[in-house]
Amino acid sequence: MKTGTITIGYLQDYIRAKDYRPELVKDYYLKLAEECGELARAIRKNLRPSEAGQVKETIEEELWDVVYYALAIANCYGIDLEQVIPQKEALNNQKYASGVSFAPPAKEIQRETPSASDGQ
DSSP: OOOOSOOHHHHHHHHHHHOOOGGGHHHHHHHHHHHHHHHHHHHHTTOOOSSTTOOTTSHHHHHHHHHHHHHHHHHHTTOOHHHHHHHHHHHHHHHHOOSOOOOOOSSOOOOOOOOGGGOO
């Protein structure tokens, strides 16, 4: 598995710092639905970057947009997905018995609130 420094918690903090408007939760949902449609189009056309660093109108761009709005919605409801994911995976493993256990690294990662200047 690939390891890195971006976590669900960091992304939630980042999005909360730059785009936290709970009163717009329905608009965030509509944007999520729109981005899912754009992702479907990108997948159907197999739109991949033509060169390094080029993500405009690609599957990569649309996946990030879907994740962004899903996390923005979680933030509106005060849902910490790093807490929910293990609980939901435990239910999934009981239901589907895939034989693969969900075991994130035990090391605690310090969550910092990103500054608004980090950009999207």
